[in-house]
Amino acid sequence: MQGDDELLTIDDAIAILRVPRSTFYYWRQKRCGPRSIKLPNGDVRIRRRDLLAWLESHEEAA
Structure with missing residues (x-):
């Protein structure tokens, strides 16, 4: 799997x-x-x- 559908391990995350x-x-x-x-x-x-979407949802405006 590549790109956005790639499954990451916990270590990767x-x-x-x-x-x-x-x-x-x-x-x-x-x-x-x-x-x-x-x-x-x-x-x-x-x-x-999902990781990137979650991270983006927690961004604060700088």
Whole structure:
């Protein structure tokens, strides 16, 4: 998968966001983080487009 439909791992997402893993999991627990997909094997993936849309929705006007 390429582009906006690319599925990112949690490691990929936290590298893009530059936040600790614990912060990402906290956001997931509170349901205030980017949309994610839990696979049947328990792994979590985040669509790149969902991560970028979530990030954009949290931008503040500078």
